[in-house]
Amino acid sequence: MAKASLVRYRCGECGSVSLSWSGKCPSCGSWGTLYEEREEKEKKTSFKPLAPAALDEVTFPERFPSGLSELDRVLGGGWVAGSVVLIGGEPGIGKSTLLLQVCSFLGEKGTDVLYISGEESAAQVALRAKRLEARGGNLRLLCHDDIDEALSVAADARFVVVDSVQALRSADVGGWPGTISQVRAVTQRCIDFAKEKNVPVVLVGHITKEGQIAGPKLMEHMVDVVLLFSGERTSSYRVLRGVKNRYGSTDEVGLFEMSERGLSPVVDPSSLYWSGVESSVSGVAMGVVLEGSRPLVAEIQCLACPTPFPYPKRTARGIETSRVQLLLAVLERRCGCFSRTHDVYVNVVGGLQVRDPAVDLPLALALVSALKDVPLRPDLCMVGEVGLAGEVRPAPRTHLRIREASRLGFCRALVSSAERDMSRVEGVEIIAVKSLREAMGVVMR
Template identity: 45%
Template sequence: MAKYKSKFVCQDCGYESPKWMGKCPGCGQWNTMVEEVATTSKPSAHGELHHLQTEPSKPSKITEINTVEEVRQHSGTSEFDRVLGGGIVAGSLVLVGGDPGIGKSTLLLQTAHAIAKQGLRMLYVSGEESAKQIKLRADRLGALSDNLYILPETDLERIEAHIKLVNPNFLIVDSIQTVYRPGLQSAPGSVGQVRECTAFLLRIAKSLNIATFIVGHVTKEGAIAGPRMLEHMVDAVLYFEGERHNTYRILRAVKNRFGSTNEIGIFEMREGGLEEVTNPSELFLSERPHGVAGSCVVASMEGTRPVLLEIQALVTPSSYGTPRRMGTGLDHNRVSLIMAVLEKRMGLYLQSQDAYVNVAGGVRVDEPAVDLGIALALASSFREQLMRPTDVYIGEVGLTGEVRGVSRIEQRVREAMKLGFTRVIVPTKNLRGWQPPGDIEVIGVETVQEAFQVALGG
């Protein structure tokens, strides 16, 4: 007979304690300890796939291991393939997270349909919607195929039985917080259930060579709910980002064992579903204002793709003793650092000024190559001087006011030339070793002062 005992488990980090504590000793969070009932009996073996029992491993010489390049399956959209590193790898386990209502289920249903049209079997397991609800969404998206199977189920043992029956090539589980293993006494969505269900799906994916996508809910801080171990177990972690009032969505990889984590995929949410954006630079600059101070264009690299973005700055006298420094899409600490450089090296009196910097389009930029654009946008707004609308600014700004070189300058300049810009201001170091194209003027600067003279006339 099974013996039951109670324990308290932190829902953020998985720390276990025999008694309740207000503050978790593992992660330091308050009120995250939840009581769970543990059993000392073995979990039910009902439904365990017989061929999940693999032969014991043995050490092998690394020089004798035969490797073949992973066979990748086209997902139906080049943007999704770009983020995954070239396509879906057989037997991989991919975690997709994002805010509620951002479009995770829509993205995966469209991907499932695209794969099913290629003659491959796709099993879509939903623990949040009924089959009729999914069918209504599929009608709206035009995602109907005889190779697409829908299973509204939360019991993992029943899901396992249907996997054995359907024998799919691809599997989608929406979401991991709703499925549960009957052998565990904890509630669905708890740390123990999420950990065990993910481990079980990982064994299925690797043993049966089924590419599996699981949807993960996010917390109010934006991180995927559940133990941090969840992100360590999977092969790739993708975040679907965007503002709910904005039609544009960004798919970003924060972990990828089969490709780069610097790539992003850009989609537009329309009535008929998500559509990929093949030219994001033109999209982000489509509503750029003209004849307004504080606006400039920078060239950022997102993985292997150059993207032109608009930086907007507003500098206004502060009404309080301590001026505000805010950045949307940027690190506000970086904005404060650049403002300190402008005040010390350029003599701009910004101590009594509020500063607001925004990356138009809802994009987040982390690379330092946009520093020069931020500095010039702030100076333009402070001096109320306009910059040429056909200029692009590239460069990292150091604490001594120097403009430092950046990588992949050729690709950035070509992207600016393709969109009709006539002049690019770059670090002087980047002019060495390559010949700029003749259709665009490339000016090298060594300091922020030189950049001001070129862009603002002093």
């Protein structure tokens, strides 16, 4: 069977492919980023008949737990046999620590585990394992940078970790490890191994300074699951988010606490973002947001300061600045609450990044409280989306949110009057409002 050598050029910035070389990438316009790729393609002289399978005869993949409840939540129930999972995060955030804990748990359960490290020596990995008190006679370690040779050792393994995909190389492709062609080749080799052996393969990926996973975007399309591990360097808490998941939802969030003995799941997530201390300071409002299926109490803090400058400042942390500006416009136009002479600062306590539209109502009332310097009731939580007409719209799963607020001791809940399923929550007084102006009349008494 003859082989034909296909030569093409791939951009190291955007990953686009061109059949001829040029100094400037035709897609993104970057200079000097086209690298040559050679692919040996076999010319097929005959075709084998295909045998499609009936949908009812297809078996479902096997799942097994990881040993960390928060990781299982994000994965959708645990590892899936034959899947390829990509975990990305900043250097030192805890990716290797997380996976080494998983490998130790599976090794103690009798699963044959292979940890392939292309960045660290065996002594460095063993030192981390000693600190984490990782055990398991079925956990094997291989420090090598050739993916083909490394996977040849993993023939009997039932769980494989590759740390990291940018540090390994494939002999079939030229270039240094970490280049576009090498990253794609290493990823494809791991995918072929996972599907052939029907074992989960976990890839560790680097990220760029923009927070994106380094390498071609095609890599994220190739794998089954993409997870991002993040957290503040000054905080011991870590957040695991699902970006892509072929076996579950991408809305779930896993919360971990880093300690000397590794990562442990956070039992009460709401305690991270709410101090629980009653305060009579203006500009503070409590909302209940959903992260996947998990309700979290978020403390919204606003500060309004008079400014002599004609262009007031709008600064927000933990929430989009455009949402703050939109609500300030609604307050001015629909409620007569002016902010043109004030600098406005907004903060979500605890470093929580809020994207839930149901935070509109607590954010708007926190802005009103800051502008008028009138504190809100500390036992009042708020759930609702605010429209441009000033109306308060219902939020999804409001009953679940209010139950979480009740557990934390809130006695009153401000919601939209359009809520349909508002069965009584014991110990919580439900206050229904139609508009933002009406909500201001309730909380500003």
